[in-house]
Amino acid sequence: MELRQLKYFVGVAEAGSFTKAAAQLNVAQSALSLHVRQMEEGFGTQLLVRERTGVKLTSAGAKLLHHSRIILDQVSLAEQELTSKVKSPSGEVTIGIPSGAARVIGTELLTWAKERLPRVSLKIVEGMSGPIEEWMAAGRFNLAILYKTAESVGDTLVLAREEFCLVVPPNEPPYEDTIRLADLHAYPLAVPMRVNNVRRSVADVVAHHGCALNVRFEMDSLSTIISMVMDGKAYSILTPSAIQREVSLGQVRIVRIVDPVIIRSVVLAVNPKDERSFEVAAVRSLVPEVVKHLAESRKWPTIISEVEQVSGGAVAFKSA
Incomplete structure (x- = not known):
């Protein structure tokens, strides 16, 4: 069975006529008749009784109609949920931030997340950079802002560079x-x-x-x-x-x-297991925007002033 065949069958059964169903579904009547006949051949039983005034369901057809409605409803719910998840991510995201960076970005990130991602519960864990790095390596966070030397940024997203x-x-x-x-x-x-x-x-x-x-x-x-x-x-x-x-x-x-x-990079890292999470991806995209805003408004005194392309194709904001 194909979902399209189930949709066509339900359309014919509910319309009570191939002609009416063809008009409602915007499909050729011959195509509808062919799909229903293929289903009957596949199941090895008659699903519809063709009459001059339309069609009637057989007992097998009535059972298939019941199951088809459930299947199509579930598919529709899945589509709605996934589409909604992409357009309006929801869930909990935890991000670890070193104390120094948290003093600058913490409040602003929470404010932006509340406005842009109202269905996402963002939780910030603040600590010294050493423990934050260890906890991130242990998988305790979905995201983390880390400090790296210029030689060790790897595939992470460089948010800014700071001078000691x-x-x-x-x-x-x-x-x-x-x-x-x-x-x-x-x-x-x-x-x-x-x-x-x-x-x-x-x-x-x-x-x-x-x-x-x-x-x-x-x-x-x-x-x-x-x-x-x-x-x-x-x-x-x-x-x-x-x-x-x-x-x-x-x-x-x-x-x-x-x-x-002495210069260090401020980078954004993501937990590998959360690479495909919609809510994590949403926050991951929001963090560079917040950093860019803070840098341009001089609330985060960094030393870079243009967009940087890092390995893996990610775009990072450099700010003055």
């Missing part, structure tokens, strides 16, 4: 706008633990250039690190996005690290 800076307590040296990498050793630092991606990114560059850091405090708490800098107890190395609120209030200052500049 020395975070300085108010009214403390250095008073210049930049500081050389080799001069960082003069400042006591509060930094994330060694497993943290931020710490690894900086440490790799420092080691490569034969420099040293004066690490006094290690903790996996962005708020504590920022508080220590605000209180004048330590300096830190972070990206501007992580402390832009405190900078705008004059609670800390940022000094660019140069010779060389």
